[in-house]
Amino acid sequence: MKTLKIIKIGGNIIDDEVALHxxxxxxxxxxxxxxxxxxxxxxxxxxxxxxxxxxxxxxxRRITDAKTLDIITMMYAGKINKMIVAxxxxxxxxxxxxxxxxxxxxxxxxxxxxxxxYGFVGDVKKVNTTILKVxxxxxxxxxxxxxxxxxxxxxxxxxxxxxxxELAVAFANDFKTELYYCFEKNGVLRNIQDDDxxxxxxxxxxxxxxxxxxxxxxxxLPKLNNCFYALQHQVQKVCIGQPTMLFQKxxxxxxxxx
Amino acid sequence: MKTLKIIKIGGNIIDDEVALHxxxxxxxxxxxxxxxxxxxxxxxxxxxxxxxxxxxxxxxRRITDAKTLDIITMMYAGKINKMIVAxxxxxxxxxxxxxxxxxxxxxxxxxxxxxxxYGFVGDVKKVNTTILKVxxxxxxxxxxxxxxxxxxxxxxxxxxxxxxxELAVAFANDFKTELYYCFEKNGVLRNIQDDDxxxxxxxxxxxxxxxxxxxxxxxxLPKLNNCFYALQHQVQKVCIGQPTMLFQKxxxxxxxxx
Numbered sequence: 352m353k354t355l356k357i358i359k360i361g362g363n364i365i366d367d368e369v370a371l372h373x374x375x376x377x378x379x380x381x382x383x384x385x386x387x388x389x390x391x392x393x394x395x396x397x398x399x400x401x402x403x404x405x406x407x408x409x410x411x412r413r414i415t416d417a418k419t420l421d422i423i424t425m426m427y428a429g430k431i432n433k434m435i436v437a438x439x440x441x442x443x444x445x446x447x448x449x450x451x452x453x454x455x456x457x458x459x460x461x462x463x464x465x466x467x468x469y470g471f472v473g474d475v476k477k478v479n480t481t482i483l484k485v486x487x488x489x490x491x492x493x494x495x496x497x498x499x500x501x502x503x504x505x506x507x508x509x510x511x512x513x514x515x516x517e518l519a520v521a522f523a524n525d526f527k528t529e530l531y532y533c534f535e536k537n538g539v540l541r542n543i544q545d546d547d548x549x550x551x552x553x554x555x556x557x558x559x560x561x562x563x564x565x566x567x568x569x570x571x572l573p574k575l576n577n578c579f580y581a582l583q584h585q586v587q588k589v590c591i592g593q594p595t596m597l598f599q600k601x602x603x604x605x606x607x608x609x
Numbered sequence: 610m611k612t613l614k615i616i617k618i619g620g621n622i623i624d625d626e627v628a629l630h631x632x633x634x635x636x637x638x639x640x641x642x643x644x645x646x647x648x649x650x651x652x653x654x655x656x657x658x659x660x661x662x663x664x665x666x667x668x669x670r671r672i673t674d675a676k677t678l679d680i681i682t683m684m685y686a687g688k689i690n691k692m693i694v695a696x697x698x699x700x701x702x703x704x705x706x707x708x709x710x711x712x713x714x715x716x717x718x719x720x721x722x723x724x725x726x727y728g729f730v731g732d733v734k735k736v737n738t739t740i741l742k743v744x745x746x747x748x749x750x751x752x753x754x755x756x757x758x759x760x761x762x763x764x765x766x767x768x769x770x771x772x773x774x775e776l777a778v779a780f781a782n783d784f785k786t787e788l789y790y791c792f793e794k795n796g797v798l799r800n801i802q803d804d805d806x807x808x809x810x811x812x813x814x815x816x817x818x819x820x821x822x823x824x825x826x827x828x829x830l831p832k833l834n835n836c837f838y839a840l841q842h843q844v845q846k847v848c849i850g851q852p853t854m855l856f857q858k859x860x861x862x863x864x865x866x867x
Contacts, residue, residue: 398683401660402659402660421688424687424688424691424692425656425683425684425687425688426683426687427687428686428687428688428690428691428706429682429683429684429685429686429687429688429690430679430682430683430687432686432687433682433686433708433710433711433756433764434682434764436708436710436711437710437758437762437763437764438762440710440713440758440760440762441760441761441762445712445713445740446711446712447705447707447711447712447740448686448706448708448710448711449705450691450694450706452691452694452695452698452706453691453694453704453705453706454703454704454705454749455698455703481747482703482705482744482747482749485743485744485747486740486743489739489740489743491712491740498691500695500698502698502699503699504695504696504698504699505695506691506692506695
């Protein structure tokens with residue numbers, strides 16, 4: 352079985368032109384097959400401000416009303432996705448931009464209204480890999496933005512970490528899939544103030560201890576849930592750290608294991 | 610040889626929600642293989658206004674500075690392209706959005722500065738059909754927005770009519786290609802005030818007469834140049850008219866012939 356690397360880059364890389372350029376140069380050189388998932392960073396909030404549209408947040412999560420969905424679609428599927436694809440082409444990596452609507456690749460359901468109405472936010476229901484596999488066989492690298500659809504014509508805003516883990520799981524029957532979450536820190540940190548306090552290995556067992564100790568909290572919680580979800584569904588390897596972990600040996604990062 | 614229909618829809622259909630919905634319903638039912646190219650309509654100008662960015666025009670053509678290119682990329686490749694793809698999926702037409710950067714499908718060169726600097730505008734240099742053919746064989750319908758790239762990381766704004774004719778020409782060795790320009794009029798009109806004055810057939814010979822008589826002028830000139838360019842490069846059929854010409858028999862429209 353071939354190895355498929357699924358790599359997710361977060362907002363801090365997207366927002367930093369130099370870091371992004373360096374990442375894409377490195378990514379282009381990685382062996383195929385590979386797949387990129389990107390977040391949106393602060394660009395959507397910035398555009399909303401320029402258009403005098405209020406950004407509503409609830410516990411750090413964006414409420415996606417119709418206008419916000421337009422902004423996200425323009426920014427993530429338009430400006431950022433096409434910029435990344437064009438830069439990868441310049442680095443001789445033949446890539447193709449995707450939302451979940453493209454090729455009907457990621458179908459989601461609008462999150463039901465409970466205490467909070469998150470608006471046009473989708474939870475992944477189904478991943479169709481047929482066309483993606485055809486493209487990977489033809490040495491094309493899919494580049495996913497964090498937008499899905501409900502098969503009834505509605506686009507939905509979906510968490511990019513979740514998209515990456517769902518894609519990794521969906522490919523696990525056909526490839527030895529490896530999932531890499533790249534962000535601005537060196538990995539999961541024991542002390543958030545200390546970038547050298549990387550926890551190099553997390554297992555199901557040690558995870559529980561880290562949770563009990565309150566070391567894993569806030570934004571790291573859903574990320575690690577995505578990691579364990581992937582591992583529980585035949586994904587072979589999950590790593591969290593700086594993008595350099597992909598390009599150089601001996602770069603400290605966190606490896607998650609069952 | 611299979612027939613490939615390449616259909617271009619203009620701004621007036623994009624801007625009219627009801628017309629677009631009706632068109633996409635009909636388009637979804639057309640036999641595959643098929644390919645859609647869409648313009649952007651007034652949406653980009655509207656967004657520029659909302660963002661307080663000046664739209665500079667020269668003889669009806671947009672000057673594309675860096676900010677305008679961002680707006681076009683967000684609107685055409687983002688909002689409009691994904692909205693069309695999602696609506697086609699809802700109509701059981703498995704489609705996939707493209708800019709020319711995606712799959713390195715359309716390479717252009719930035720227009721040289723002569724009397725006017727059009728900015729980030731690209732003239733088509735090369736069409737790569739390899740991946741598009743793989744997708745068409747897999748019953749996927751490509752949906753193109755009017756953005757190309759220069760293979761060096763630069764996106765470029767490109768005329769949608771030209772993209773449609775260049776795609777038709779590029780496929781002419783593999784398919785019997787037919788090119789349809791859909792817009793709000795019934796075809797090329799003898800009298801622009803009279804929607805019944807459709808010229809049903811134009812040949813190279815009668816075209817010259819119509820030019821001499823001043824009947825073909827303004828926006829219709831580049832469109833007809835695209836038509837004859839396609840016909841001179843093995844495209845089998847070129848039509849101009851309302852979208853209904855695709856879905857019903859006996860709808861008056863203009864057929865261009867060599």
